[in-house]
Amino acid sequence: SYVLTQPPSVSMAPGETARIPCGGSNIATKSVHWYLQQPGQAPVLVLYDDTQRPSGIPERFSGSNFGNTATLSISRVEAGDEADYYCQVWDGDTNQVLFGGGTKLTVL
Amino acid sequence: EVQLLESGGGLVQPGGSVRLSCAASGLTFSSYTMSWVRQAAGKGLEWVSGISRTSGSKYYAQSLKGRFTISRDNSKNTLYLQMNSLRAEDTAIYYCVKSQRDGFDYDYWGQGTLVTVSS
Numbered sequence: 001s002y003v004l005t006q007p008p009s010v011s012m013a014p015g016e017t018a019r020i021p022c023g024g025s026n027i028a029t030k031s032v033h034w035y036l037q038q039p040g041q042a043p044v045l046v047l048y049d050d051t052q053r054p055s056g057i058p059e060r061f062s063g064s065n066f067g068n069t070a071t072l073s074i075s076r077v078e079a080g081d082e083a084d085y086y087c088q089v090w091d092g093d094t095n096q097v098l099f100g101g102g103t104k105l106t107v108l
Numbered sequence: 109e110v111q112l113l114e115s116g117g118g119l120v121q122p123g124g125s126v127r128l129s130c131a132a133s134g135l136t137f138s139s140y141t142m143s144w145v146r147q148a149a150g151k152g153l154e155w156v157s158g159i160s161r162t163s164g165s166k167y168y169a170q171s172l173k174g175r176f177t178i179s180r181d182n183s184k185n186t187l188y189l190q191m192n193s194l195r196a197e198d199t200a201i202y203y204c205v206k207s208q209r210d211g212f213d214y215d216y217w218g219q220g221t222l223v224t225v226s227s
Contacts, residue, residue: 001170033213035153042203042217043153054208054215086153090212095167097143097155097212 002091004100011106018074020103022087025068030090032070034063036083037102043086047072079107110134110216112204117221124194128221130187130204135216138162138182141207143214144189146200156202157189158212194225 005023012018022032032050035043046057050065060075074081087100116128128144143158157178158167166178177190187204201220208215 031211031213035214037153042219043214044217045208045213045215048208048213048215084152088153088155088212094170096169097145097158097167099145099153099155102152 001094002089002098004087004089004098006085006087006100006103008101009104009106011108012077013108014078015076018077018081018105020072020074020085020087020105022070022072022100023068024070024089027070027089028065028067030065032063032065033088034061034072035086035088036081037086038083046085074105077105077107081105082107110206112206112216112218114202114204114218114221117202117223119224119226120194121227122195122225124225125190125192126194126223128189128191128202128204128223130218132185132187132204132206135206137180137185141210141212142180142187143205143207143212144178144187145203145205145214145217146198147203147220148197148200151200154200158207159187161210191223194223196225199223199225 034047037043047063051063062073064071084102086102111133113131144156159178175193179188203220204218205214206216
């Protein structure tokens with residue numbers, strides 16, 4: 001079955017660019033969506049269809065999807081960006097939604 | 109403003125059943141695919157099930173092995189999840205989620221309802 005792989009954690013200093021990868025076989029053929037979840041809160045959609053930002057999401061959030069890796073990039077990271085980030089796809093072969101394991105972003 | 113309000117969670121014995129409800133407001137409910145996503149304490153997100161606008165298509169996580177049933181009542185703006193043969197590993201917060209369109213990108217999440225399976 002299809003698997004999405006994320007690193008458990010990423011740490012960045014304020015002002016740097018954080019890049020959170022999401023690996024999957026030929027993931028570029030799928031639409032990838034990204035969510036952030038802060039402690040005790042429901043997840044929030046930050047990117048859909050690889051690169052699209054919902055209204056209200058800052059331009060600092062961007063995405064790419066090539067080959068076997070989709071990437072969420074957060075430029076000029078700030079303390080408020082600390083959260084767990086999840087990638088998600090629809091697997092048409094099994095008719096299921098799949099989430100990555102999540103990546104905890106820490107702003108040092 | 110879109111609101112999704114889950115209810116029905118609580119303490120359930122192993123092998124028992126529970127039905128979750130999600131009351132939707134602030135949207136044309138019948139226009140959107142809806143789903144359930146769960147999260148065990150300290151763990152990641154796990155998709156449970158999804159249902160199309162008219163209930164014509166229903167999708168389930170393979171791991172559930174037929175124990176759960178999703179349904180909706182568009183006249184009541186309500187989504188349901190019938191959960192049977194519950195196990196300890198089903199203990200989680202269950203989120204009701206709305207798709208942006210017909211796909212499975214979720215732009216609105218409820219606050220969740222906790223289901224605890226324990227004797």
